Amino acid sequence: MSTPHPTLETMAPTDPVKAVVHPDPYPYYATLRDGPPLAWNATLRLWVASRAEVIETLLQAHGALRVRPAAEPVPRAIVGQPAGEVFGHLVRMNEGAAHQAHRPALQRALAGLDLQGAHATALEAATGTRALPLSDALFSIPLRAVARLLGFGDAALPRVDGWMRDFVACLSPLSSEAQLRAASVATAALMARFEALVADAPAARGTLLAAVREAEPAGTPPSRALLANLVGLLSQTCDATAGLLGNGLIAWRREPAAREAAATHDGLQMVVQETARHDPSVHNTRRFVTEPVDIAGTTLAAGDAVLLVLAAANRDPAFNPEPDRFQPLRARRRMLGFGHGLHACPGQALACTLAAAGLEALLGERRAEVERLLERGWRYRPSVNGRIPQFD
């Protein structure tokens, strides 16, 4: 009998970046966890961390580890472009004063959100995306919901959604020239739209925009940094929440416990939470060393880069018992896919609410189509950190 030809399904990923879009990267992640706490990857030229405890330590070492390399605060490909300006202001991409200038307002506004209202808004957004292919609706449902929560009117939602998809497409090292050009146009349009929205004084009560601006003295003109961080709320939503929603659909197909739980409103929330742990949309993040630091017995030198494999940490048995089992009702679920420490995601509760509403809508209004597409299979969109399924 001949040996079957190895396929992507049967071949282990060759590195932790390629693993992100592998059909099943989790056995490979287990081998990473069984290796040294910090392993040097000579091909990628960075340290790799995969155990939960080590990743938590790294994410708390704020002074020595930064979110961007000192020599390249903005990716070279977008420096001097509108997208580069926005990127340079994002709290996600900054430390110190630039981080603290806007993080508290964003965090307060997101923490104060009425999640029931956000759920209802996402259901409405889903109705507006019924004509879109499923793979686009994964993005458009959460994006349009957040745009609506910020204060955009219904008529503006499709355009804001389209510009945001173009903006996010330029943030990957895999971006093409055409994507970079489209991102410039889209970013300029988004900044202008946000400027006009903010100029509608006072911001409509109850909107996320009003909540973000609450602490500012009335009549204060918005800074470019604030506008950029409003754009940032949409960009942080985009790929990550699309991935969570898509991976939730896959869990629903594969996992009997997910199917059972998905029958109720609360159960759907649990399916989303467990998906965010078991098969998250953000598989890794990076940190850059600015001064020598000892972590888990390894000395990292200034200039070193570290890849933190958050998706491996979620399945660390020292972090979650029986980590490979999909358990919507898991007690004391722990996860690192929303980060940890100073830069932890302030949008976690909102993201899970939007994904649960998205699942509710897609498994209701579009169930037959969803079943058919899931039956045909899926692949993952090219990415170095995001796991977002594409259904054709």
Ligand code: HEM
């Ligand atoms: C499933 C969806 C999401 C996932 C998996 C996710 C994941 C993350 C992660 C891992 C980080 C930290 C990255 C790091 O420290 O290297 C982060 C930061 C952030 N996220 Fe999310 N996110 C999601 C949705 C959202 C949403 C819906 C919003 C807001 C509308 C949001 C807003 C932010 C912001 C503003 C930051 C930067 C925080 C800071 O640097 O202080 N995220 N997110």
